[in-house]
Amino acid sequence: MAEPKWRHEGEEPDYRFTLANERTFLAWIRTALALLAGGVLLHQFAVELDPRLVVTVLSVGLGVVAAVLSVLSYTRWRANEIAIRHGRPLPYSWVLPLLAAVCLITSAVLAVLLLVA
Template sequence: MAEPKWRSEGDDPDYRFTLANERTFLAWIRTALALIAGGVLLHEFAANVGPDVVVTALAVTLGLAAAALALLSYFRWRSNEIAMRRGGRLGYSWALPVLAGVCLVTAIVLTVFLALP
């Protein structure tokens, strides 16, 4: 695989920052894998928790959030690398509040279902 053009731009950042950026990328990937696992768990084992349509919708939402997070994590890693090479600022990520919102809504819905007799 050919090295991307942006890797030759600017100055090489301190390797510690590059490795920290990679660890952050891997943390986002682990979070995506956890969302996938949660969606599979809901779909397979939570049939008695609430209406099937709602449980399936939550499972699909978690799967879609995982896919979006996995894709976004690469672009976030790449933009951080480019910013460090150019000596620029690291960008803001709207993904964090969205991910927190998805988890919050899922937790509230499941809590309501579990609290109802």
């Protein structure tokens, strides 16, 4: 695999910053895997929750959010790495509020389903 051009831009950062950025990327990937696992578990083991269509939509939604988060985590890691190389501030990320909103909506829907069931 060829090395990307941006790896030759700016100055080589302190390896501690690069490793910290990678740890953050891996944390985002773990979060995406947890969302995916939650969707699979919800679909497979919440068989008593009705309506089943809502449970299925919630499960698929968690899987889609996990896939999107995986892509966004890479783009966020790359943007941070470029900013570090050029000595610029780290870019703002709208992923955190989005992820919080997804968790809020999922929790609210599950709470309603559990109370109604």
